[in-house]
C-alpha cells in the first residue's frame with residue numbers, strides 16, 4: 001500500500017477515492033473449512049481492518065471476476081446479469097461506495113457513522129463495535145424492468161448470495177461477521193447517504209472476533 005494512504009488511514013482522514021489493491025485468487029482456507037467455521041460473530045476487537053482485507057471482502061461481495069464480449073460479470077450470480085445491488089463500507093474514517101469497475105471506493109461522507117448506523121439497527125452493538133460495517137442496498141427497478149414482480153424475489157435471493165460470499169471470505173481471512181436484517185430502512189438510508197431509489201437489505205458487521 002502507498003505510504004501516503006497508510007498515513008491518511010492512520011490519521012483518520014478520509015480520501016475521496018481509494019483504489020483498492022488487487023484481490024488474491026488463492027487462500028489458505030478451503031471452501032469446506034470456511035463453511036464449517038462460519039458462524040455469527042457479534043463481538044469484535046477494535047483493531048481496524050487492513051486495506052487488503054477490505055479489498056478482498058469487497059471483491060468477494062461484488063468484484064468483477066470475468067468479462068465476456070465486453071460485459072463484466074461479478075463474484076455473486078445475478079438474474080439476467082442486471083446487478084441490482086450496491087455495496088457501502090462504513091468505516092471509522094467515513095462511508096464509501098464500492099465501485100466494482102475499477103475495484104475502488106468513493107467517499108460518500110467523512111466521519112465515523114457506526115454509532116448512528118447501530119441506532120438505525122435497533123442499537124445492535126455488533127454494528128457499533130465492528131471496524132467495518134458493510135451495507136447492501138438494492139435498486140429493484142434494475143431487475144424488475146425485465147422480470148416484473150418476480151424481480152423482487154430475485155433481488156432478495158441475490159443479497160443472500162452476496163452476504164454468504166462475504167461471510168465465507170471473512171472466515172478465510174480469520175475474521176468474523178453477522179448478517180443483520182433488523183433495522184429501520186429510512187434511518188439506514190439517511191445514515192449512509194444512498195440515493196432515494198435504493199433500499200437497504202443487509203448490514204454486515206465484520207472484524208476480528210473478540211472470542
Ligand SMILES: Cc1cc2nc3c(=O)[nH]c(=O)nc-3n(C[C@H](O)[C@H](O)[C@H](O)COP(=O)(O)O)c2cc1C
Pocket residue numbers: 038039040041042124178179180181182183
Ligand atoms: C435474513 C437474516 C437476518 C438476520 N438478522 C439478524 C439481526 O438482525 N441480528 C442478529 O444478531 N443476527 C441476525 N441474523 C443472524 C441469525 O441470528 C443467525 O444466522 C442464526 O442465529 C444462526 O446462527 P449462525 O449464523 O451462527 O449459524 C440474521 C440472519 C439472517 C439470515
